[in-house]
Amino acid sequence: MTEIQRPGALYQQVAAAVREAILSGEFEPGAPLPSEAQLIERYQVSRPTVRNAIAALRAEGLVTVRHGKGSFVRSEGQPVITFERSVSRARDGQFTTPDAAVTAPAGADRGIDAVVTTSDGVVWGVEVKKFRSRTTKVTGLLLGLAEEEALVCWDRVLFDPTSGAHAMHRTLIPFEVADTVPPLTEASEVSPAETYSILAQAGHKLWWSETVRARMPHPDERTTLRLPDATPILDIARVTHGTDDRPLILEELRTGADRAELAYRITADKGPARRTRA
Amino acid sequence: MTEIQRPGALYQQVAAAVREAILSGEFEPGAPLPSEAQLIERYQVSRPTVRNAIAALRAEGLVTVRHGKGSFVRSEGQPVITFERSVSRARDGQFTTPDAAVTAPAGADRGIDAVVTTSDGVVWGVEVKKFRSRTTKVTGLLLGLAEEEALVCWDRVLFDPTSGAHAMHRTLIPFEVADTVPPLTEASEVSPAETYSILAQAGHKLWWSETVRARMPHPDERTTLRLPDATPILDIARVTHGTDDRPLILEELRTGADRAELAYRITADKGPARRTRA
DNA sequence: TATCATTTGTTCGTATGTATC
DNA sequence: CGATACATACGAACAAATGAT
Numbered sequence: 001m002t003e004i005q006r007p008g009a010l011y012q013q014v015a016a017a018v019r020e021a022i023l024s025g026e027f028e029p030g031a032p033l034p035s036e037a038q039l040i041e042r043y044q045v046s047r048p049t050v051r052n053a054i055a056a057l058r059a060e061g062l063v064t065v066r067h068g069k070g071s072f073v074r075s076e077g078q079p080v081i082t083f084e085r086s087v088s089r090a091r092d093g094q095f096t097t098p099d100a101a102v103t104a105p106a107g108a109d110r111g112i113d114a115v116v117t118t119s120d121g122v123v124w125g126v127e128v129k130k131f132r133s134r135t136t137k138v139t140g141l142l143l144g145l146a147e148e149e150a151l152v153c154w155d156r157v158l159f160d161p162t163s164g165a166h167a168m169h170r171t172l173i174p175f176e177v178a179d180t181v182p183p184l185t186e187a188s189e190v191s192p193a194e195t196y197s198i199l200a201q202a203g204h205k206l207w208w209s210e211t212v213r214a215r216m217p218h219p220d221e222r223t224t225l226r227l228p229d230a231t232p233i234l235d236i237a238r239v240t241h242g243t244d245d246r247p248l249i250l251e252e253l254r255t256g257a258d259r260a261e262l263a264y265r266i267t268a269d270k271g272p273a274r275r276t277r278a
Numbered sequence: 279m280t281e282i283q284r285p286g287a288l289y290q291q292v293a294a295a296v297r298e299a300i301l302s303g304e305f306e307p308g309a310p311l312p313s314e315a316q317l318i319e320r321y322q323v324s325r326p327t328v329r330n331a332i333a334a335l336r337a338e339g340l341v342t343v344r345h346g347k348g349s350f351v352r353s354e355g356q357p358v359i360t361f362e363r364s365v366s367r368a369r370d371g372q373f374t375t376p377d378a379a380v381t382a383p384a385g386a387d388r389g390i391d392a393v394v395t396t397s398d399g400v401v402w403g404v405e406v407k408k409f410r411s412r413t414t415k416v417t418g419l420l421l422g423l424a425e426e427e428a429l430v431c432w433d434r435v436l437f438d439p440t441s442g443a444h445a446m447h448r449t450l451i452p453f454e455v456a457d458t459v460p461p462l463t464e465a466s467e468v469s470p471a472e473t474y475s476i477l478a479q480a481g482h483k484l485w486w487s488e489t490v491r492a493r494m495p496h497p498d499e500r501t502t503l504r505l506p507d508a509t510p511i512l513d514i515a516r517v518t519h520g521t522d523d524r525p526l527i528l529e530e531l532r533t534g535a536d537r538a539e540l541a542y543r544i545t546a547d548k549g550p551a552r553r554t555r556a
Numbered sequence: 557t558a559t560c561a562t563t564t565g566t567t568c569g570t571a572t573g574t575a576t577c
Numbered sequence: 578c579g580a581t582a583c584a585t586a587c588g589a590a591c592a593a594a595t596g597a598t
Contacts, residue, residue, distance in 0.1 A: 009584075009585060009586090010585075010586070011585075011586085019497075035562080035563060035564085036563070036564070037562085037563080045586085045587090046586065046587045046588070047587085047588085047589095048585085048586065048587070048588085049585080049586060049587080051564090051565090052585080052586090054564095055333070059337060059494070059507075059508070060494055060495075060496070060497070061493065061494040065564070065565095066563095066564080066594085066595085067563080067564050067565065067593070067594050067595080068562080068563055068564060068565090068593070068594030068595040068596085069562095069563070069564080069594080069595060069596085070562095070563065070564075070595095071563095071564085078416070079491060082489070085542065085544065086544060086547065087544055087545075087546045087547070088546060088547055088548065089546040089547070089548065091548075095546065138356070196546075206546065207543065207544065207545050207546075208543070208544040208545075209541065209542070209543055209544070210541070210542045210543075210544060211360070211539050211540065211541050211542075212490055212512070212539060212540040212541075212542070213357060213512075213535060213539045213540075214492030214510045214511070214512050214535035215339065215510065215535060216337070216338055216339040216508050216510065217338075218338070219297075219338070229337075230337070230494050232492040232493065232494065232510030232535065233492070234490070234491075234492050238544075257491060257492035257493060257510065261489050261490060261491045262489065262490040262491075263487065263488070263489050263490075264363065264487070264488045264489075264490070264542050264544075265485065265486070265487055265488075265547075266363065266364060266365055266485065266486040266487070266488060266516075266542075267365075267485050267486075268365045268366060268367040268373065268474075268484065268485075269364065269365070269366055269367070269543075270366065270367065270369075287565075287566060287567090288566075288567070289566075289567085313581080313582060313583085314582070314583070315581085315582080323567085323568095324567060324568050324569075325568090325569090326566085326567065326568070326569090327566080327567065327568085329583090329584090330566080330567090332583095343583070343584095344575090344576090344582095344583085345574075345575050345576080345582080345583055345584065346574070346575030346576040346577085346581080346582055346583060346584095347575080347576060347577090347581095347582070347583080348576095348581095348582065348583080349582095349583085558598100559597100559598080560596100560597085560598075561595105561596090561597085561598095562594100562595080562596085562597100563593100563594085563595080563596105564592100564593085564594080564595100565591100565592075565593070565594090566590100566591085566592070566593095567589100567590085567591085567592095568588105568589085568590080568591100569587105569588085569589085569590105570586100570587085570588085571585100571586085571587080572584100572585080572586080572587105573583105573584075573585070573586095574582100574583085574584070574585095575581100575582085575583080575584095576580100576581080576582080576583100577579105577580090577581085577582105
């Protein structure tokens, strides 16, 4: 048995003790923690107290628990996949993005709607859905539209077999823009990069603004993205701006933050920096 | 009493019922939920079951609980503060950043070490600390250095009284760089933008790479940043690159994702997009 | 295939402490 | 001070997942 005498509730003391044991290296990442029964014995507390302590460590993301097996130190590990949030334009005027360039629906035999290729791997696109919707407060604000304006939307669920990371991607195109640039919605399947190329061919000079937020996932997002406990999601909104800085289309990307990180490249621009507030 | 008959554990059924009540608008954001006793009565379950359900909703970030008062629907609210992650260069060659431009230690009478001003407000810098350290695996990788290389570091805790948002900022300068460009570490207090200006005056042509991650905070981070339950933090690392793309300094910024979001501006660059993996 | 021990998950009951009003 | 509400803690029992026998 180990003595514990710390401030706060008993279960907090137990949690702190286990936390320090983990951080000190007594329990390696991926290694099993003592079972509940052993922790009860070791700290001389009841089972509810031990479970409360474990629950606290789970909420911190320090520990993961598998029913029937035990508790394990979560291997923090560096993110396995980096989403490089840049846009490139080749000499022929075509745009490319490092991530998720949908090529063709060639995976139908696997029950997959579309194949997504990246520079160094293949990502399967699942459950591609095209539908119509309307702007909400948030999406309307980003697109500079009133609420309840009509939109054309696509949803894609992406999966990277190398890292095991899932992501959800949504494209929202206002009716007004779709009418002005018909090729945008004529094809059944258009990738973000292709969308940019189409807009550029329609005479638009493009740039993009992107906002990044993090939050806990909703239950259905946890299911879709296969997220473990205490895993936040990165919530990215990219607005494509055209001539006169007019917002044209909105893309939303959501992915679990346990495996993914984002990368940006910044260069100094002229004039004083501005600042925005919502 | 309300009937509940859904798949899964009892407490999950209760959680689902309360969740739907919230999302359907039965309970407005900020409004109190029924007390534990009322939920026991309403769903005819025991207290542990009700508490377990509430705990699940807390972990989702949907509900916040105040001891002695009750449970409340958490007002999701749009982020109050947007960190615009850009760098500007004025005609005189001086760099500016939209956020956190440290001006002068004029707040000493308030027990504050430095005052930080922004374009549209004032942010108090607290607990400015300068110290020496060594690269870890992560910071060494970002700076292109081996582990255990010597560094000069600053820590700042930032607070925006308008939004109530806190942030931690750390600057890491390798000894090698500090030796080459002495002004970097001569002053007791140098802001990021001033750092850039100094490096540019030393002949460097600058650009920045930034990686964004999200994770649950450690206990001490929760304390420092005053974060409520189930609030992830945004973890940003910015590397300043100089001539020959050499990594010069590393900045780390951490802030609670409940109030803050990040904003980036992207323009198309030439050539094929690259992709990196950790 | 079936059984069993181990381990975590769920649910009840009960009592007491502490914060808020 | 008392009433209400959440926090902590203990005990007990059974369910469900896992892995070995």
